[in-house]
Amino acid sequence: KAGVTQTPRYLIKTRGQQVTLSCSPISGHRSVSWYQQTPGQGLQFLFEYFSETQRNKGNFPGRFSGRQFSNSRSEMNVSTLELGDSALYLCASSLGTSGGTDTQYFGPGTRLTVL
Amino acid sequence: AQSVTQLDSQVPVFEEAPVELRCNYSSSVSVYLFWYVQYPNQGLQLLLKYLSGSTLVESINGFEAEFNKSQTSFHLRKPSVHISDTAEYFCAVKGFGGGTSYGKLTFGQGTILTVHP
Numbered sequence: 001k002a003g004v005t006q007t008p009r010y011l012i013k014t015r016g017q018q019v020t021l022s023c024s025p026i027s028g029h030r031s032v033s034w035y036q037q038t039p040g041q042g043l044q045f046l047f048e049y050f051s052e053t054q055r056n057k058g059n060f061p062g063r064f065s066g067r068q069f070s071n072s073r074s075e076m077n078v079s080t081l082e083l084g085d086s087a088l089y090l091c092a093s094s095l096g097t098s099g100g101t102d103t104q105y106f107g108p109g110t111r112l113t114v115l
Numbered sequence: 116a117q118s119v120t121q122l123d124s125q126v127p128v129f130e131e132a133p134v135e136l137r138c139n140y141s142s143s144v145s146v147y148l149f150w151y152v153q154y155p156n157q158g159l160q161l162l163l164k165y166l167s168g169s170t171l172v173e174s175i176n177g178f179e180a181e182f183n184k185s186q187t188s189f190h191l192r193k194p195s196v197h198i199s200d201t202a203e204y205f206c207a208v209k210g211f212g213g214g215t216s217y218g219k220l221t222f223g224q225g226t227i228l229t230v231h232p
Contacts, residue, residue: 004158031217031218032218033218033219033220035220042222042223042224042225043205043220043222043225045218045219045220045221048217048218048219049218050217050218055217055218056214056215056216056217056218056219058219090158090159092159092218092220094218096218101147101166103161103164104161104218104220105161106151106158106159106160107158108156108157108158109157109158
């Protein structure tokens with residue numbers, strides 16, 4: 001079974017631009033969660049989508065948004081990029097049911113550098 | 116809300132020595148507990164998890180962790196480490212049920228384990 005894939009793997013943008021990252025979950029998984037990983041703040045939860053609906057959201061500004069498609073693929077968008085948005089963005093997929101006992105499987109991440 | 120504290124940011128150890136990576140958590144609700152490992156330039160891989168039942172859980176590559184509810188801890192141990200265990204290890208918790216727990220893992224800051232020959 002193929003794992004979680006994320007594209008692109010690396011991105012370089014300049015301040016003020018916007019960026020879209022993509023995540024394809026494991027086949028059959030309906031939940032996709034996004035995380036930001038930085039050396040200073042560690043791993044922080046951005047949001048979670050299940051069946052095309054955002055079910056949960058972390059404490060990030062509105063510049064960070066996401067969506068999920070009917071095939072469970074998900075995208076996240078960051079508008080008006082700031083230097084502090086430089087990070088590794090990880091997505092994780094899971095079945096999304098079972099009261100939270102299902103395991104999250106992570107993709108390799110997208111490394112975003114903002115210049 | 117939950118928080119996770121990994122008590123050591125770096126742990127150096129010699130090959131074949133035992134190791135313990137410490138994790139304490141705080142939560143207003145019951146939680147599930149996880150250890151993930153991250154190798155350089157890769158995503159996170161699940162090492163082991165505690166959902167219920169026996170408080171001692173084991174992974175296929177020799178790691179084990181014990182859930183201690185009274186001390187709110189979930190320390191990771193291995194009796195004999197290998198060079199290939201060099202990586203960053205993250206402890207994480209997830210609240211029971213839905214609502215603000217949906218799809219959300221709360222992670223510690225990570226512990227870099229370096230195994231020296």
